[in-house]
Amino acid sequence: xxxxxxxxVGGIRLxxxxxxxxxxxxxxxxxxxxGLCWEPVLAPLAAGHTVxxxxxxxxxxxxxxxxxxxxxxxxxxxxxxxxxLGFDRASVVGHDxxxxxxxxxxxxxxxxxxxxxxxxxxxxxxxxxxLDASVASSYWHWLFHLQPDLPERLVGHDVxxxxxxxxxxxxxxxxxxxxxxxxxxxxxxxxxxxxxAGFDDYRAHELDLALDDEDAAAGxxxxxxxxxxxxxxxxxxxxxxLEIWREYAEDVRGSxxxxxxxxxxxxRPDALLAHLRDFLPGGAAIGAITAL
Numbered sequence: 201x202x203x204x205x206x207x208x209v210g211g212i213r214l215x216x217x218x219x220x221x222x223x224x225x226x227x228x229x230x231x232x233x234x235g236l237c238w239e240p241v242l243a244p245l246a247a248g249h250t251v252x253x254x255x256x257x258x259x260x261x262x263x264x265x266x267x268x269x270x271x272x273x274x275x276x277x278x279x280x281x282x283x284x285l286g287f288d289r290a291s292v293v294g295h296d297x298x299x300x301x302x303x304x305x306x307x308x309x310x311x312x313x314x315x316x317x318x319x320x321x322x323x324x325x326x327x328x329x330x331l332d333a334s335v336a337s338s339y340w341h342w343l344f345h346l347q348p349d350l351p352e353r354l355v356g357h358d359v360x361x362x363x364x365x366x367x368x369x370x371x372x373x374x375x376x377x378x379x380x381x382x383x384x385x386x387x388x389x390x391x392x393x394x395x396x397a398g399f400d401d402y403r404a405h406e407l408d409l410a411l412d413d414e415d416a417a418a419g420x421x422x423x424x425x426x427x428x429x430x431x432x433x434x435x436x437x438x439x440x441x442l443e444i445w446r447e448y449a450e451d452v453r454g455s456x457x458x459x460x461x462x463x464x465x466x467x468r469p470d471a472l473l474a475h476l477r478d479f480l481p482g483g484a485a486i487g488a489i490t491a492l
Contacts (some may be wrong), residue, residue: 215261220246230296234260248485258397275305325412345402376467429452
């Protein structure tokens with residue numbers, strides 16, 4: 201059975217969806233989405249796990265404060281949510297911005313994160329280090345989103361048009377996201393404060409990079425098993441993604457998902473479940489996509 205709840209963490213209200221029972225599995229969405237992006241895989245994952253899919257700070261039905269969008273604070277939100285629900289440890293799957301929150305969570309509190317799967321990203325630090333003409337042409341939206349005030353002014357006139365640009369360009373099969381899901385994301389980012397909060401997630405890059413550089417200088421790496429997955433038509437496909445993650449973690453496996461763009465949980469839920477079945481504790485209990 202799927203339920204929803206609200207927890208007060210870090211001085212804000214965090215909305216989440218919960219399903220299933222068993223070992224805890226936390227699913228963290230990216231931009232421009234909400235926890236709804238996990239819907240195609242929620243029921244199969246809940247067949248063997250307690251699944252928590254929150255809306256991150258600033259997204260969906262969660263609060264949209266004026267501060268707190270550095271990944272350390274966003275990761276602390278999720279850590280506090282897990283504790284408030286009575287759990288000590290979790291396996292974590294993060295997509296896009298959610299993977300960056302998950303990466304910081306795993307670095308800051310490795311005792312809480314049992315296993316980590318990162319979907320269609322390379323570490324933030326590495327993206328900026330490799331910002332040549334090719335990378336910049338793919339990640340141009342970063343440089344736009346981190347500008348003060350301008351993105352809200354331009355995008356606010358046509359939220360649907362802006363989001364649909366990404367849903368079309370970042371998918372392999374342009375029907376990968378259902379019309380109902382797209383409508384829900386447009387509604388979410390049309391709420392008061394939602395655009396600003398989403399862009400503030402990107403604007404936290406200076407603090408995020410400072411923390412990443414501090415960890416790199418100290419030789420801190422991820423110690424738990426890490427699974428890196430990316431779509432064949434996703435942005436990380438242009439980079440040596442697996443080799444990059446092996447510089448940041450001690451135990452990494454991963455692969456490219458064929459005929460898939462950026463939105464892996466919605467475009468290729470079957471492939472994602474197959475990988476998670478092999479990777480997660482209790483993965484054998486994960487159901488098939490037909491269980492939806």
